[in-house]
Structure formats: structure tokens, C-alpha cells
Amino acid sequence: MPAVESPPSDDELIRRFLSGDTDAFTTLVDRHRRRVYNVCLRLLGNAEDAADAAQDTFVSVLTKLDRFRGDAAFTTWLHRIAVNACYDVTRSRRRQPMLRLAGDGSDQVDGSGPAVPDPADELAGTRDVLAALREIPEEFRVAVVLADIQDLPYDEIVKILDVPIGTVKSRVHRGRVALARAMGVERREPDATSRASQEQT
Amino acid sequence: MTHPDDQLAAYEDGALADGERADLERHLATCARCREEIDLARAARAALAAVPDVDAPGTIGARAIAKAGGRSKTGAPTWYRWGGIAAGVAAAIVAAAILLPNVGSGGENREAAAPAAATDAPAPRPAGPVEAATTIERQDTDYDAMSVQELARSYSGTAFAVAERSPADAANGSTDFGVAAACLGHAAAGDEGTLIRLIQARFQGTPAYLGIYLAGPGAGQPTDAVRVLVVPLGDCSRILSSTWAKL
Numbered sequence: 001m002p003a004v005e006s007p008p009s010d011d012e013l014i015r016r017f018l019s020g021d022t023d024a025f026t027t028l029v030d031r032h033r034r035r036v037y038n039v040c041l042r043l044l045g046n047a048e049d050a051a052d053a054a055q056d057t058f059v060s061v062l063t064k065l066d067r068f069r070g071d072a073a074f075t076t077w078l079h080r081i082a083v084n085a086c087y088d089v090t091r092s093r094r095r096q097p098m099l100r101l102a103g104d105g106s107d108q109v110d111g112s113g114p115a116v117p118d119p120a121d122e123l124a125g126t127r128d129v130l131a132a133l134r135e136i137p138e139e140f141r142v143a144v145v146l147a148d149i150q151d152l153p154y155d156e157i158v159k160i161l162d163v164p165i166g167t168v169k170s171r172v173h174r175g176r177v178a179l180a181r182a183m184g185v186e187r188r189e190p191d192a193t194s195r196a197s198q199e200q201t
Numbered sequence: 202m203t204h205p206d207d208q209l210a211a212y213e214d215g216a217l218a219d220g221e222r223a224d225l226e227r228h229l230a231t232c233a234r235c236r237e238e239i240d241l242a243r244a245a246r247a248a249l250a251a252v253p254d255v256d257a258p259g260t261i262g263a264r265a266i267a268k269a270g271g272r273s274k275t276g277a278p279t280w281y282r283w284g285g286i287a288a289g290v291a292a293a294i295v296a297a298a299i300l301l302p303n304v305g306s307g308g309e310n311r312e313a314a315a316p317a318a319a320t321d322a323p324a325p326r327p328a329g330p331v332e333a334a335t336t337i338e339r340q341d342t343d344y345d346a347m348s349v350q351e352l353a354r355s356y357s358g359t360a361f362a363v364a365e366r367s368p369a370d371a372a373n374g375s376t377d378f379g380v381a382a383a384c385l386g387h388a389a390a391g392d393e394g395t396l397i398r399l400i401q402a403r404f405q406g407t408p409a410y411l412g413i414y415l416a417g418p419g420a421g422q423p424t425d426a427v428r429v430l431v432v433p434l435g436d437c438s439r440i441l442s443s444t445w446a447k448l
Contacts (some may be wrong), residue, residue, distance in 0.1 A: 017269070025269040028264035033282035037257030051258055051347060129248040140344040147210075148249035154210075166207040176242035176249075185244045 010074035018066060025065075029058055030158040032075070036082045042145045043086040049093065056085040072159050079152070079160045083142060086126075090138070140175030147172045149179035202234050215300075258265040259342035259402075260351055283295075315399045333396055337378050340402040343409065346442050349404070349429050352411070355448035384437035385412035389430055401434070404441045408434040416445075424448060 392418030
């Protein structure tokens with residue numbers, strides 16, 4: 001039986017492309033298209049902007065590929081370019097405010113509205129997580145999308161965002177809390193307070 | 202009181218080392234704010250982990266792939282995989298006019314096409330009379346409404362002159378191409394324009410033909426629009442998607 005050939009690594013595909021094999025670039029795009037699109041979709045919150053940013057990401061990758069040093073993993077570098085492409089799309093949308101009024105209304109029409117606390121579960125009654133994701137500050141959104149949706153380790157997020165590890169962890173925590181609040185998750189304060197005072201006695 | 206926000210994330214992940222965890226738990230015993238935040242953050246973390254990955258439109262990356270192919274010195278150009286590049290399309294049409302002068306529309310178009318083949322067409326002129334598509338281009342791409350629109354828009358800025366309508370191929374139901382063209386024509390009820398490209402791919406997972414048509418006021422006038430029509434394979438009565446773009 002012939003040995004099963006393992007697929008070429010990203011670095012190998014880049015090397016092949018830089019020596020003239022255009023199909024290697026196509027393979028690289030095919031391999032990472034879904035990942036890039038999903039990052040952009042969660043950062044930007046709508047399919048049209050995500051497609052634009054993802055398209056820009058790969059063009060940017062192409063033009064910078066000969067400067068890719070291989071110090072970081074290709075996926076780390078790719079995420080960095082994708083996040084920047086998303087920032088660019090966000091900025092260009094801000095310059096045309098009439099095209100996109102606050103939100104698309106989807107979080108208003110889902111009917112759940114702000115959570116009515118469920119006595120059986122103090123964390124129940126959540127609004128759509130994706131609608132909530134659009135409402136939190138951008139730097140928090142980036143942090144939680146990379147950490148909790150893309151499931152990337154903190155040290156990789158450090159390289160993607162180029163900020164210290166403490167800042168990454170702090171943004172992830174603050175982002176989670178902001179998201180939970182935007183989702184309408186509320187922990188009932190009186191319980192928490194009374195429990196705290198009990199613990200202190 | 203200062204709060205160790207940077208440690209809370211790792212605590213929520215269950216990833217703090219024993220010593221750090223014990224320190225943090227001492228803080229938590231006296232800090233209702235951090236306890237509350239941990240509960241909120243854990244709820245958000247669980248919700249985020251459940252966010253599903255979605256399929257990416259197959260056209261994403263096509264612009265870069267086209268660029269990569271154009272710049273390479275070896276291998277086949279990759280733009281043929283995706284019709285997005287107007288220059289590529291124009292080149293294909295010129296090639297069709299040169300290589301296939303009598304396919305498609307019978308004798309009367311021969312003379313229209315021949316000069317384009319015999320002389321180097323003057324630069325400012327449009328790409329020359331457009332020949333109808335004659336083959337099925339098979340793509341491993343899953344289109345959706347947005348990528349179909351993108352495909353249509355990719356022709357914007359291209360100058361075409363349409364030869365007379367050329368129904369000959371559509372009428373020829375004996376080839377795969379003829380069957381597909383006839384199917385598209387049936388779905389469009391004869392109002393589709395000139396078929397310049399026929400792609401077999403998928404539309405939202407359904408095997409489909411994508412017909413790309415040039416449309417205009419007719420009578421040899423320059424066309425001003427491109428239409429992309431999508432029908433499922435084997436069902437000529439249903440239109441999955443139809444879109445127009447101005448040239």
C-alpha cells in the first residue's frame with residue numbers, strides 16, 4: 001500500500017508559491033477561507049462586511065507574503081491581517097454613516113428583549129449572543145472572538161494584537177462580562193451581597 | 202480595592218495554577234464584585250463557545266487568487282477558476298472570437314467575427330463581437346445570492362458589443378452544453394440576452410448552472426447590463442437566483 005501523503009504545511013505552500021507555483025496559493029486560500037470568514041463575520045456582525053474584509057485579507061496576504069518571515073505561525077500572521085482588515089472595513093463604514101444605522105434591528109425583533117430573571121436560574125434569560133457581541137466595545141469584541149469563539153491561546157492573541165499578555169487577559173475578562181450584561185444575563189445582586197456578608201462573618 | 206482582572210480570565214477558564222488559584226480565591230472571599238463578574242463571564246464564555254462556524258462563500262479569496270495567477274510566470278493562470286476579473290473575461294472573449302469564429306451562431310456571424318481575428322483590433326474599440334458560450338465551465342464552488350451578485354458586478358467596467366442573438370447552441374440539445382443552455386433559456390423564458398458563459402457549480406449546496414448573459418437594447422447596440430441566472434441541474438422551471446449588474 002502506498003504511504004498516505006500528508007498535506008503540505010502552510011510554510012511549504014508559501015515556499016512553493018514564492019517559487020512560482022500559483023496553485024499553492026489557491027490551496028492556502030482554500031485551507032483558510034472558512035477561518036478568516038468566520039473571524040470577520042463575528043467581528044463585523046454581518047455577512048456582507050465579513051465577505052469584504054475576508055476578501056481584503058487574502059489580497060493583503062498575497063501582497064505581503066514575500067515578507068512573511070515564518071517567526072510566527074502562518075495562522076497567527078493571517079489572523080493579524082484579518083483583524084486589521086476588519087478594522088479597516090469598520091472605519092470605512094463609519095465614514096458612510098447613512099448606509100448603516102445603529103444595528104440592523106435584529107436584536108430588537110427577536111422578542112426576548114432584556115432578560116426577565118428566571119427564579120430557577122439566575123443566569124437564565126439571555127438575549128442572542130451574536131446581537132450582544134455587536135454591542136460591546138471593539139477591543140473587547142476582538143479579544144473574546146479570538147479567545148472564546150476561535151479558541152486561540154492567550155499567547156497567540158498577544159502576537160495577533162501586539163499587546164501585553166496582561167492586557168489580553170484583562171480584555172477577555174472584561175469582554176466576557178460586558179457581553180453577559182449585553183445579553184441580559186444578570187446575577188441577582190441581593191443574593192450576592194447577602195452571601196458575601198455571610199462569608200465574611 | 203484593586204481587582205485582578207488579568208487573572209480572572211484564566212480562573213474562568215479553569216487554567217490557573219494551584220498557587221495562583223489559592224491567592225485569587227482569598228481575594229474572591231472578600232470581593233463580591235469579582236465573584237459576580239466571574240459568574241457573568243462564565244455564562245458569556247459558554248455562550249461564545251456555542252457560536253457555530255458557518256460556511257464561507259466560495260468566492261472569498263478569489264480576488265487574491267486571480268491576482269496571484271496573473272503575476273505568476275508558471276502554471277496556468279488561475280483566473281479561469283472564477284470569472285471575477287473583467288480583464289480575464291475580456292481576454293477570454295477575444296480568444297473565443299479568434300479561435301471559435303463559427304461556433305455558436307451559424308454563418309451570418311462568421312463575417313462579424315472574422316475581422317476581429319484577421320486584424321489586430323484597435324485598442325479603443327470594445328472587445329469585439331461577443332461569441333456565445335460554447336462549453337460548460339465546471340467549478341467546485343458553492344455560490345450564494347451574494348457571491349452571484351459579486352460575479353455579476355465583476356463585469357462592471359467591461360465594454361462589450363453583442364453580436365446578434367445566437368440561439369443556435371441553445372437549440373442543440375444533443376450536447377451537455379446544449380442541454381444546460383436550453384435549460385437556462387427555458388427558465389428565462391427567452392428574455393435572457395446572449396449567453397457568454399455557462400458555469401456548472403453549486404448554489405447553496407444544490408448543483409446548479411449559472412448562466413452569464415449580456416443584455417442590452419438590441420439591434421447591435423452596445424450592451425449595458427450583465428445578468429447572472431442560476432437554475433438547479435435537472436429542473437429547468439425553477440430559478441434559484443437571478444441578478445443584474447450594470448456594465
